[in-house]
Every structure is written in C-alpha cells, then in structure tokens.
Amino acid sequence: MxxxxxxxxxxxxxxxxxxxxxxxxxxxxxxxxxxxxxxxxxxHQDKYADLKIQIKKITDNGKYRGRLTYGYRRVQTELVKLHIRVADTVTRRLMSELGVQVSLYNRHRNGKYSSYRGKVGQVSPNLLKQDFCQSQPYKTLHTDVTQVRLKNQKWAYISAITDEASKEVLAFQISNSPNRDLITKTLDGLIAKLPTNAKPIIHSDQGWQYQLNYYTQKLSDNSFIQSMSRKGNCHDNAPIESFFHVYKTECLAGFPPCKDLTELKTVSEEYIYWFNHQRISLKTKGMSPCEYREHTLAA
Structure with missing residues (x-):
C-alpha cells in the first residue's frame, strides 16, 4: 500500500x-x-527458475514440426533422468506458467478405414485376447491399414507394423490403394528388418487382405504366427490403433493436407524416424522405441 x-x-x-x-x-x-x-x-528469487529452464529444454526437445508433444508425465520422466524430483502438481503448474502444455490429443481424428469384407479366406484365432503385456522385442507385432485424405480429396492408404514391446515402427508403406501390393511391401519391409531368428506373432484385424492365401502363405513361409482380432472389435488391436492416432495427431493434424503421395511419404518418413529414435514413452520406461529395444536385448 x-x-x-x-x-x-x-x-x-x-x-x-x-x-x-x-x-x-x-x-x-x-x-x-x-x-x-x-x-x-x-x-526474492524464483526458487523454480532453474527447474523452469530444464522443463523448457525438455519440452523443446519433444517438439515435432514445431509443436509440443510432451505432456507432464513425460516431462516428469525426463526430469528423473536428470536426478530432479518434484511433485506432479508442481510440474503441471510450471508448464502452465511457461505455456508449454499439450492440447493435441483430445481432438477427434477422422479417416478410419475398415477393410472388413466378411469371411473371404482363412480367419485365425485371437491369440492375444487383449493381453498386451509383451516386454520382449520381436515377439508380438501388430499390423493394420488406415487412410489419410490428400489435398486433392483422394485417399492415401497406410500399412504399418509395430512392435508391441518397444512400440517401434518396423514397417511402414503408403499407397493409393489398400491392395495386395501394399500389404506385400509392408511384409517385405518387416522381413528385411527382423533378425533371422525372430518368429513373432503378427496380429491383425479380420481385414480381407489378411485372410487371403498370399498373406497367410507368406507368414507361414517365414515361420510367423498369425493372430486375428474378433470381428469388428478395434480394442483387440489397440496398440496399432494407438500408433495411428498418435501419427495422425502429431504428424498431420493442424497442417495443410499433403498435396500428393510423394509429399505424404516424405513427411511420414521423417516422422517415423523421429518416433523410433527420439520420442520417449512412459510405456517404454522413458526411452525411445529404439533405445528400449537395444537396452532390452542387451540385458
């Protein structure tokens, strides 16, 4: 006064x-x-001044295409790596003060693709039954196809295979059609990347592509074990559904649509490399997918 x-x-x-x-x-x-x-x-000095600097560095490192992707839980994990322990509420408050909170993930994404055409070939049993607790890389893999609309209003189709344990994207292909060629190239990309002794379960939905002989025979030729979700139950293949949601949110949402397949491939390849090598996850103990895989296999 x-x-x-x-x-x-x-x-x-x-x-x-x-x-x-x-x-x-x-x-x-x-x-x-x-x-x-x-x-x-x-x-008087701000007792959190040094902590704010570290939080800003962490959230800046977690940016992709200039946008924030790290929420407070991942920031907390990175602080622990720096031997800094602070309450969750403090981290959230300081992130709010710094204006580095994430708001991307609450938005609904469209572009859901359904490849179900009924029984057109061989339907395999659901070996996982929503038990997604695999911790060893190359043991359980998930695959699916999604779609993304291009600037010319045409659809691009994306086929991917992810590792349940490490969350690593092991194969990723884009095409203008969800056809046999797309699925075959995805499998070829996976086979080229897997260790020769890996014989994983490959879990998919009951999409027509995964029921046909060319697909089931290729899995058999490589001693892969096929597993399928129950009909119309996306929760049975939640890990790959989660990846597609994150990919569309962090890589594509909020930016102008890609003008063609070439641009989408370029943008996606950059994102997949960042996702595999830099993006940390709480599900992989605060490591990137590649770090988790290397750490686990070396143990």
Missing part, C-alpha cells in the same frame, strides 16, 4: 508529495519494518 501511494504521488510536483516518514506514520507502519520488507522483496 505504501509503495502504491508513492507511485501515485510520483505524478505530482515534488512540493505536493508526502515524505515517506509521513506516509508510514499515517498507515501505522514502522520505518524499519517497511525497509526490511522492501529488501526482502527486492532480493
């Missing part, structure tokens, strides 16, 4: 201003108390 009175008087001529002693006497405040409080305020 005293400082406010002094500030108001600063607009007046000196001859009409009250002395500080007169003001203190009027408000009943001791001079020593006033000067002690002013000194304390002037010497």
């Amino acid at each position: 005293v400082d406010q009175i002094r500030a108001d008087q600063a607009q007046l001529p000196k001859s009409k201003r009250y002395k500080i002693g007169d003001i203190l006497k009027a408000v009943g405040l001791k001079k020593a108390t006033y000067h002690d409080e002013r000194k304390r305020i002037n010497n």
Whole structure:
C-alpha cells in the first residue's frame, strides 16, 4: 500500500508529495519494518527458475514440426533422468506458467478405414485376447491399414507394423490403394528388418487382405504366427490403433493436407524416424522405441 501511494504521488510536483516518514506514520507502519520488507522483496528469487529452464529444454526437445508433444508425465520422466524430483502438481503448474502444455490429443481424428469384407479366406484365432503385456522385442507385432485424405480429396492408404514391446515402427508403406501390393511391401519391409531368428506373432484385424492365401502363405513361409482380432472389435488391436492416432495427431493434424503421395511419404518418413529414435514413452520406461529395444536385448 505504501509503495502504491508513492507511485501515485510520483505524478505530482515534488512540493505536493508526502515524505515517506509521513506516509508510514499515517498507515501505522514502522520505518524499519517497511525497509526490511522492501529488501526482502527486492532480493526474492524464483526458487523454480532453474527447474523452469530444464522443463523448457525438455519440452523443446519433444517438439515435432514445431509443436509440443510432451505432456507432464513425460516431462516428469525426463526430469528423473536428470536426478530432479518434484511433485506432479508442481510440474503441471510450471508448464502452465511457461505455456508449454499439450492440447493435441483430445481432438477427434477422422479417416478410419475398415477393410472388413466378411469371411473371404482363412480367419485365425485371437491369440492375444487383449493381453498386451509383451516386454520382449520381436515377439508380438501388430499390423493394420488406415487412410489419410490428400489435398486433392483422394485417399492415401497406410500399412504399418509395430512392435508391441518397444512400440517401434518396423514397417511402414503408403499407397493409393489398400491392395495386395501394399500389404506385400509392408511384409517385405518387416522381413528385411527382423533378425533371422525372430518368429513373432503378427496380429491383425479380420481385414480381407489378411485372410487371403498370399498373406497367410507368406507368414507361414517365414515361420510367423498369425493372430486375428474378433470381428469388428478395434480394442483387440489397440496398440496399432494407438500408433495411428498418435501419427495422425502429431504428424498431420493442424497442417495443410499433403498435396500428393510423394509429399505424404516424405513427411511420414521423417516422422517415423523421429518416433523410433527420439520420442520417449512412459510405456517404454522413458526411452525411445529404439533405445528400449537395444537396452532390452542387451540385458
């Protein structure tokens, strides 16, 4: 209050201003108390100043295409790596003060593709039954197809295979049709990347592509084990559904649609590399997919 009175008087001529002693006497405040409080305020430092710097660095490192992707849980995980332990509420409050909160993931994404055409070939049993607890890489893989609309309003179709344990994207192909060639190229990309001794379960939905002989025979030729979701149950293949949601949210949402397949491939390849090598996840103990795979296989 005293400082406010002094500030108001600063607009007046000196001859009409009250002395500080007169003001203190009027408000009943001791001079020593006033000067002690002013000194304390002037010497006050933000005790979270260093922590704010670290939080800003972490969230900047978690940016993709200039946008924030790290929520407070992932920020907490990175702080622990730096031997900084602080309450969740503090981290959330400081992120709010810094303006580095994430708001991408609550938006609904369209472009869901359904390849179900009934029983057109061989339907395999559901070996996983929503038990997504695999911790060893190359043991359980998930595959599916989704679609993305291009600038010319045509659809691009994306086929991917992810590792349940590491979350690593092991194969990723884009085409203008969800045809046999797309699925075959996806499998070829997977086979080229897998260790020769890997014989994983490959889990998909009951899409027509995954029922036909060319697909089931290729799995058999490589000693892969086929598993399928129940009819019309997306939760049975939740890991790949989750990846597609994150991919569309972080890589594509909020930006102008890609003008053609070539641009979409370029943007997607950059994202997949970042996702595999840099993007940390709580599900992989705060490591990127590749870090988790290397760490686990070396143990």
